[in-house]
Amino acid sequence: xxxxxxxxxxxxxxxxxxxxxxxxxxxTFSSYAMSWVRQAPGKGLEWVSAISGSGGxxxxxxxxxxxxxxxxxxxxxxxxxxxNSLRAEDTAxxxxxxxxxxGGSCPRGYYGMDVWGQGTTVTVSS
Amino acid sequence: xIVMTQTPLSSPVTLGQPASISCRxxxxxxxxxxxxxxxxxxxxxxxxxxxxxxxISNRFSGVPDRFSGSGAGTDFTLKISRVEAEDxxxxxxxxxxxxxxxxxxxxxxxx
Numbered sequence: 001x002x003x004x005x006x007x008x009x010x011x012x013x014x015x016x017x018x019x020x021x022x023x024x025x026x027x028t029f030s031s032y033a034m035s036w037v038r039q040a041p042g043k044g045l046e047w048v049s050a051i052s053g054s055g056g057x058x059x060x061x062x063x064x065x066x067x068x069x070x071x072x073x074x075x076x077x078x079x080x081x082x083x084n085s086l087r088a089e090d091t092a093x094x095x096x097x098x099x100x101x102x103g104g105s106c107p108r109g110y111y112g113m114d115v116w117g118q119g120t121t122v123t124v125s126s
Numbered sequence: 127x128i129v130m131t132q133t134p135l136s137s138p139v140t141l142g143q144p145a146s147i148s149c150r151x152x153x154x155x156x157x158x159x160x161x162x163x164x165x166x167x168x169x170x171x172x173x174x175x176x177x178x179x180x181x182i183s184n185r186f187s188g189v190p191d192r193f194s195g196s197g198a199g200t201d202f203t204l205k206i207s208r209v210e211a212e213d214x215x216x217x218x219x220x221x222x223x224x225x226x227x228x229x230x231x232x233x234x235x236x237x
Contacts, residue, residue, distance in 0.1 A: 035226070037175075045167075045175065045218055047226040059225070095174055107159050112222035114186060116174045 002026040002115045004096050009120030016086050020120055022079040022096030030054070030074040033099035033111050036081050038092035039119075048094070049081060050111040053103060059111065064090075086124045093119040128152050130219050132229035138237045145206040147232045149219035154199050156223070163222035166195055166204045169231075170215040178217075179204065211236065 008020040022034070035050040049070040050059040058070050069082040079096050099106070100114035129152040139145045147166075155162045166179040177186045179195035182202060192207040206213055214236060219229040 044231045045220075045228040047228070050226075100177075100180065107157060107161075110157075110163070110222060111226055112163055112165065112180070113226075114177045114180065116176065119174050 002098060004098060004115060004117030006094065006096050006117045006120035009094065009122045011123045011125065012086055013126050014087060014124055016124070017082070017084045018086065018122060020081040020083065020094055020096075020122070022081075022117060024077045024079065024096075024098070027098065028102070029072075029077040031102040033106065034072060034079045035097045035099070035111055035113055036070065036079075037095045037097055037113075037116070038090075038122075039095070040089075040092045043092075046092075047111075050099075051079070053099070057109075059109075083122070086122075088124050091122060091124045093121050095119045128155070128221055128224050128227050130221055130227050130229040132217075132219060132232050134232060135230065136233045136235070138235050139206075139209045140237045141211060142208050145209050145213075145234060147204045147217050147219075147234075149197075149202045149204070149229050151200045151202075151221055153224075155202075155221050156199065162198065164195075164197070164202050165220045165222065166193075167218045167220055167228075168213075168215055169218065170212075173215075175218065206234075209234070209236070 003025045005023045036048040051070045067085045071080045096117045097113035098115045100112045131150045167175040169175045183195045216231040
């Protein structure tokens, strides 16, 4: 069974930093792209960042570009999101999600998702 | 970015009756590989999103067959043949043809 477990959320002051982790199990982690998606309180879903299976390609939403860094450690089956220069508008539940196609079967630049974690809450406030 | 527009934003439905949600994209979702990467997600209260339908009409593992998807190009529909109490929540369409964007969500509630 595919399982994704996020951690690292919490309360942080504006301008601060936080690193989120997503521990994956139940599938060959290195074969799948992974994404971070966030949901502000009472709002809809926003795709934040994605990374290819090898880690060689990354994507960022304009809203976080230059402030957030996605990475992965395939030896530890873990996805990360380093968040710097945090703003109040970054307050959200952050979900990690598994890509829905493996390796060479994926179109270039494709980051569709099929399984989501339970999420971790990030609150940016003074 | 491709904009996804869902209608209605709220749908009160009687238990056992059908429900339908529409999703329109600002441009065609047909990928250069010939696939159309349109998915439907369900988010129950207090839960993470869950994939229901992918590539317009394919049910994900474990999804009941009362859920079905249809459409082409820029217009897509999610149908629930007979609404059950556990179907209450917010439904999102999502496109992955060009980057990823979501619809605003449709809240399904029981009358």
